Amino acid sequence: MKLFGLLALLLVASAFADDSSSSEEENEGLPLAEACDQEACSLPDCRCSSTNIPGGLNPRDVPQFVTVTFDDGVNVNNIITYRNILYNRLNSNGCPAGVTFFVSHEYTNYALINELYNQGFEIALHSISHRTPQTYWFEATKEVIKEEIADQKAQMAHFANIPPSAIKGVRMPFLQLAGNASFEIMSEYGLEYDCTWPTIAHTNPGLWPYTLDYASTQDCIIPPCPSASIPGVWVKPMVAWSDLNGVPCSMVDACFFIPDRENEEEWYKFILSNFERHYLGNRAPFGFYVHEAFLAANPAVNRALVRFMDLVNNLNDAFMVNAHEVVDWVKNPKPLNEYRSQGCRSFTPSICNPNNCGPLFSTHNQLAYYMQVCSACPSNYPWVGNPLGQ
Ligand SMILES: *[C@@H]1O[C@H](CO)[C@@H](O)[C@H](O)[C@H]1NC(C)=O
Ligand SMILES: [Zn+2]
Numbered sequence: 001m002k003l004f005g006l007l008a009l010l011l012v013a014s015a016f017a018d019d020s021s022s023s024e025e026e027n028e029g030l031p032l033a034e035a036c037d038q039e040a041c042s043l044p045d046c047r048c049s050s051t052n053i054p055g056g057l058n059p060r061d062v063p064q065f066v067t068v069t070f071d072d073g074v075n076v077n078n079i080i081t082y083r084n085i086l087y088n089r090l091n092s093n094g095c096p097a098g099v100t101f102f103v104s105h106e107y108t109n110y111a112l113i114n115e116l117y118n119q120g121f122e123i124a125l126h127s128i129s130h131r132t133p134q135t136y137w138f139e140a141t142k143e144v145i146k147e148e149i150a151d152q153k154a155q156m157a158h159f160a161n162i163p164p165s166a167i168k169g170v171r172m173p174f175l176q177l178a179g180n181a182s183f184e185i186m187s188e189y190g191l192e193y194d195c196t197w198p199t200i201a202h203t204n205p206g207l208w209p210y211t212l213d214y215a216s217t218q219d220c221i222i223p224p225c226p227s228a229s230i231p232g233v234w235v236k237p238m239v240a241w242s243d244l245n246g247v248p249c250s251m252v253d254a255c256f257f258i259p260d261r262e263n264e265e266e267w268y269k270f271i272l273s274n275f276e277r278h279y280l281g282n283r284a285p286f287g288f289y290v291h292e293a294f295l296a297a298n299p300a301v302n303r304a305l306v307r308f309m310d311l312v313n314n315l316n317d318a319f320m321v322n323a324h325e326v327v328d329w330v331k332n333p334k335p336l337n338e339y340r341s342q343g344c345r346s347f348t349p350s351i352c353n354p355n356n357c358g359p360l361f362s363t364h365n366q367l368a369y370y371m372q373v374c375s376a377c378p379s380n381y382p383w384v385g386n387p388l389g390q
Pocket of ligand 2: 174
């Protein structure tokens with residue numbers, strides 16, 4: 001689903017900013033996060049929000065991580081792009097390049113999720129319904145987030161036949177946080193990091209991932225942001241890009257002042273100019289956050305991205321990785337030389353014998369759906385409140 005531009009998000013956010021009462025009462029039990037105590041908060045389990053390089057490393061000794069992510073449903077159309085541009089890529093240390101998919105359930109083909117997982121990519125959560133309006137997410141209680149996100153973890157593992165323990169990341173629809181609620185659910189259901197929260201104030205130097213044990217110093221672009229102490233949950237900030245007029249944008253396809261969509265060379269330069277802010281700076285992880293539809297509609301942008309990934313795969317101090325690998329590194333920061341030789345991530349391959357299911361009746365909108373799964377077919381179209389379609 002196409003995101004609003006950042007300006008639109010800011011307008012929407014400020015329109016909501018006065019209404020702060022609804023989700024507060026039910027969080028009474030949580031302690032308010034205090035200013036971060038650098039002594040008490042130390043790796044691997046705790047990190048204050050900061051632009052400091054983990055482990056106090058010199059930028060030249062830091063692997064520059066690049067996290068390419070795609071949002072929303074995975075289907076027979078967008079898998080063609082994924083196969084074309086992502087499969088069989090290696091980083092300069094010989095390890096497979098990583099990519100993270102923040103998947104929403106509706107219209108997702110779970111046999112294709114299994115295929116992406118078996119390519120070594122990361123499968124993460126982006127809700128079951130991805131429904132509009134955005135206020136639904138703004139107001140979402142813990143109960144709603146449990147049904148949209150925690151239940152999606154079980155749903156994904158079941159239909160794609162992948163281990164639940166491999167599912168660790170969350171991005172909320174429309175980048176709309178719900179205060180403490182999504183982080184509390186993450187902590188209760190073994191989800192390790194969130195990649196929803198944009199920063200436009202900490203881009204140069206860039207903000208590194210941190211935990212929510214203590215109060216975050218990150219700017220809150222799309223409120224409500226969490227303010228409770230929620231130990232052990234990681235925030236992987238979406239460090240904004242800067243468009244051609246210096247306006248920040250969190251998703252590449254939401255940047256406003258962009259090069260001509262048919263000009264591959266200008267797009268390549270645009271990507272590089274944003275990359276260099278990280279690479280020549282404090283080496284905070286660099287994100288290329290996009291929807292496949294933007295690449296499919298703009299072949300020159302797609303080619304520019306391929307050139308950029310080829311470049312990264314040839315640099316001996318930059319690595320395209322699954323977003324989760326960044327959190328792993330931050331917990332246990334190793335200098336570049338050690339990182340290069342530490343060996344590659346591993347995973348247990350998982351088989352899929354695809355079943356074509358449908359028509360499956362859906363109670364939420366009376367439509368008939370078809371879906372491909374690696375499990376037995378469900379009886380109804382799986383949805384919020386009935387994630388396995390029983
Ligand atoms: C988050 O929890 C803190 C501490 O209980 C509370 O003060 C704050 O209002 C909560 N935020 C939201 C948006 O619910
Ligand atoms: Zn989305």
